[in-house]
Amino acid sequence: MKIARFSRIGFILAAAGSAVGLGNIWKFPYMTGENGGGAFVLVYLVTSIFIGFAVMIAEMIIGYLGRSDGAGSFELLAPSHKERWRFGGLMIITGLLIMTFYSVVIGWIFHYIVVALTQLPATVADAERHFMAMLQDDITTQLMYHTLAFLIVTWIVSRGIKSGIEKLNLILMPLLFIIVGGMFLYATTLEGFTQAWAFMFNADWSKLTSESFVKAVGQAFFTLSLGMGAILTYSASLEKKSNLVYSSIIIVALDTAIALLAGLMLFTFLYQYGAEPAQGPGLVFISLPAVFYEMGMLGNVFAVLFFIALAFAGLTSAVSIVEPMVQFLISRYGFGRFKASLVIGMVFYLVGIIALLSNTSVYSEMLTFGSKNFFDWMDFLTASVLLPLGGLVMAVFVGYVMEKERVFAAVGHHFGPFFEVWYFSLRYIAPVALFVVMLNLMGILKL
């Protein structure tokens, strides 16, 4: 099968574009706020650097050597007597589940670009009223912007790796870095910065419950785009002689840096203007707009730029969440790219409407199962369960099922003396840690 190739910088930006997303700028700050700050950040950082990095290289290797879609690469690389490993390819379905809420949130962001351009809410109470009114009662607005998100994502993916995905990332990612970097620098000049720093880096272990531990690990996988074949699928379009180790280091570093910068910037603004960090998913939509209002003229400019940056981050990730399934339909069933994009797009669009409705007052009761509504279930199930599980499968596949010589040939000379360290963490540290997460999950879900 012929797959279009990324340019070198195109791959790095596309993979970084996949990683840097709503997970960094929307989820990370509010999860840190909800889970008590420092200890949560530390678990997330340690997981990203020690486990996420190891699994990222494994996922890249599967795509790079397999040169096929998510499922096909597993089949091609598994030694012949181990063909049940082809079920590893099932993980690409996780992407569909993620997109059901991801697209809805991108829709909220579009709406907030308009809010920032027209009238920011003047107080936190106003902002809360506005957000809740949109979330619980305004189905039309949410549906309109969810539709827009679906159309943009589907259109870009239908244009393919080179003129769709690579081009999008080449334009949006540098802009995103400039906006977040600029706003962060401004934040460092404010007094609230010291408090924000303390909140994010002083670990209070008493606040770390087993649920927040699981969430921190899940967040590391979610934010690095690991465990569902996004990085794998992009890596199938790498040039022949690529340095996977170098690429992974850059991607993990960029992703972590953007999460920390966004978190510090947000908490600085919140502390500076006396708003509440433990707001939950509404954090960037409630506290932040009111804070921007307080800042006056500069705040208005910041608000527009911030929501634009957030939209960019969301779109560059969304295309990577959809691409594995699109690639699968193309290579497995001979679909044309346009048709494949449309089919996958329609599925997440329609199921996304259920997620959207599950937050509204009229339908929430009908769409709540146990402790969570449909929207929250999709988030929890994908980030905390399916992505770590997918990561575990990939770590075991590259660490135990594939022949070591083959793995060494792909990354050995780029790792130099550290190859064995990485191979060890892939075989022992990552699986054990992910297994502990699974055990914790069973406790939380009372299985």
Ligand code: PFF
């Ligand atoms: N990494 C993205 C974010 O932080 O928003 C989300 C994501 C993208 C998750 C791609 C999984 C994935 F395969």
